[in-house]
Amino acid sequence: MESFTEAWSFICEYCKKHITEVAYTTWISRIEPVSLDFAKGIALLKAPNEFHRQTLNRCYMDLLNDAVAEIFGPGIQVQICVPEDVPSAEKEEEEDASSQNDDYEFTFDTFIVGPSNKFAHAASMAVATKPATLYNPLFIYGNSGLGKTHLLYAICNEIARRHPEMNIVYIKGDEFTNELIEAIRHGTTAEFHQRYRKADVFLVDDIQFIAGKESTQEEFFHTFNTLYEAKKQIVLTSDRPPKDIATLEERLLTRFEWGLTADIQPPDFETRIAIIKRKAELLGIDLPNNVIEYIANRLKNNIRQLEGTVKKMKAYYLLNGDALNLSTAQMAVSDIINNEQPVPVTVEKIIEEVARTYGTSPEDIRSSKRSANISNARQVAMYVVREITQMPMTSIGEEFGGRDHSTVVYAIQQVEKGMARDPKTKGTVEDIIKNIRDR
Numbered sequence: 015m016e017s018f019t020e021a022w023s024f025i026c027e028y029c030k031k032h033i034t035e036v037a038y039t040t041w042i043s044r045i046e047p048v049s050l051d052f053a054k055g056i057a058l059l060k061a062p063n064e065f066h067r068q069t070l071n072r073c074y075m076d077l078l079n080d081a082v083a084e085i086f087g088p089g090i091q092v093q094i095c096v097p098e099d100v101p102s103a104e105k106e107e108e109e110d111a112s113s114q115n116d117d118y119e120f121t122f123d124t125f126i127v128g129p130s131n132k133f134a135h136a137a138s139m140a141v142a143t144k145p146a147t148l149y150n151p152l153f154i155y156g157n158s159g160l161g162k163t164h165l166l167y168a169i170c171n172e173i174a175r176r177h178p179e180m181n182i183v184y185i186k187g188d189e190f191t192n193e194l195i196e197a198i199r200h201g202t203t204a205e206f207h208q209r210y211r212k213a214d215v216f217l218v219d220d221i222q223f224i225a226g227k228e229s230t231q232e233e234f235f236h237t238f239n240t241l242y243e244a245k246k247q248i249v250l251t252s253d254r255p256p257k258d259i260a261t262l263e264e265r266l267l268t269r270f271e272w273g274l275t276a277d278i279q280p281p282d283f284e285t286r287i288a289i290i291k292r293k294a295e296l297l298g299i300d301l302p303n304n305v306i307e308y309i310a311n312r313l314k315n316n317i318r319q320l321e322g323t324v325k326k327m328k329a330y331y332l333l334n335g336d337a338l339n340l341s342t343a344q345m346a347v348s349d350i351i352n353n354e355q356p357v358p359v360t361v362e363k364i365i366e367e368v369a370r371t372y373g374t375s376p377e378d379i380r381s382s383k384r385s386a387n388i389s390n391a392r393q394v395a396m397y398v399v400r401e402i403t404q405m406p407m408t409s410i411g412e413e414f415g416g417r418d419h420s421t422v423v424y425a426i427q428q429v430e431k432g433m434a435r436d437p438k439t440k441g442t443v444e445d446i447i448k449n450i451r452d453r
């Protein structure tokens with residue numbers, strides 16, 4: 015592992031010589047080496063997200079394999095994973111509901127259109143066909159599992175197909191924040207600017223995660239302006255409309271509303287039926303009509319759940335030989351509903367989100383450092399832990415580096431007072447809680 019990480023810089027050097035600087039910065043520089051297994055002949059690399067992986071698989075696999083062969087000799091195949099693939103107990107539980115999809119690509123062809131999403135679909139098609147001419151920015155919002163990411167990838171894939179020369183940059187709002195914090199820490203903000211401000215098409219999934227984070231919003235504001243003025247296409251998604259993102263800066267809110275805002279609603283009955291049929295077809299199984307109708311009647315608000323149910327039925331069929339009938343469907347639906355119970359939020363997750371918001375690190379929050387920003391972030395983190403987990407004060411104190419009960423009580427009171435006095439503080443804390451709960 016150690017030597018693979020060391021050798022990674024040589025692989026990067028090789029790639030750098032063979033592609034343009036922009037392509038290198040956008041696609042190769044953000045890969046992380048994971049492991050090299052000579053016995054299996056696999057070099058495992060990690061891409062920051064699914065769209066990145068798809069692009070690497072499609073456009074840069076030969077280059078990466080050549081680079082690996084140059085350094086380690088022939089017989090090693092590159093494989094790309096994404097953070098979601100890295101096993102952890104929690105992720106495994108989420109697996110069925112995950113938006114990762116090995117059965118089909120997220121394109122316009124695989125997107126079923128109905129009254130609930132036809133406006134967002136049409137706007138996305140328009141943007142993909144003529145980037146930066148009609149709607150800029152395009153802002154798509156809707157609840158979880160209704161197809162925002164699917165549409166965003168569909169735009170990426172369509173533009174990549176029509177305009178292979180265009181530099182498409184896709185990122186999630188929280189990744190943008192994390193990368194900025196890392197760039198500030200390592201003094202590499204120039205590379206950070208270059209990566210995002212050289213985009214021809216800039217797509218940000220879950221933009222709500224930048225709200226309340228001052229330096230991220232500042233950076234995003236400049237990136238937005240640079241790209242907008244250069245007539246580059248910007249597409250954003252969120253779980254709520256811009257005006258409902260409590261701590262979004264006014265100047266960003268205005269900009270997000272400059273172009274077109276399109277919402278996606280839960281699908282109606284006919285669309286749910288069409289989606290179940292299509293998912294079954296893609297998975298190569300034949301579902302009777304009564305089964306399709308049963309699923310469509312039970313799951314109304316989330317397309318990811320519809321898809322998960324069809325996958326579950328296929329798994330029961332293949333693994334247990336169960337028939338594709340109503341009782342198997344009942345089992346699959348209740349499995350999906352139970353699995354989708356929210357995963358309990360850990361203190362670690364809460365501290366991570368608070369740290370991101372205040373531009374500090376989880377280690378600092380748990381430490382005894384007393385600078386104003388860190389103390390403030392620590393108090394907010396204690397408050398949020400109490401709000402979300404209802405954990406006893408003494409246990410909260412232990413989680414924060416062995417602080418005593420009275421320190422926690424004091425911290426919570428301070429935050430309550432701050433929220434009562436200042437609407438901005440209130441908005442920030444509420445956004446943090448919403449972001450953590452919505453994950």
Ligand SMILES: Nc1ncnc2c1ncn2[C@@H]1O[C@H](COP(=O)(O)OP(=O)(O)OP(=O)(O)O)[C@@H](O)[C@H]1O
Binds near residue numbers: 163
């Ligand atoms: N109209 C549709 N036609 C076909 N599949 C769809 C449609 N809408 C959503 N899906 C599928 O449902 C799953 C969830 O969609 P997606 O990940 O795009 O949701 P999302 O709105 O981005 O959710 P989240 O906010 O939780 O990230 C994906 O597998 C996607 O392909």
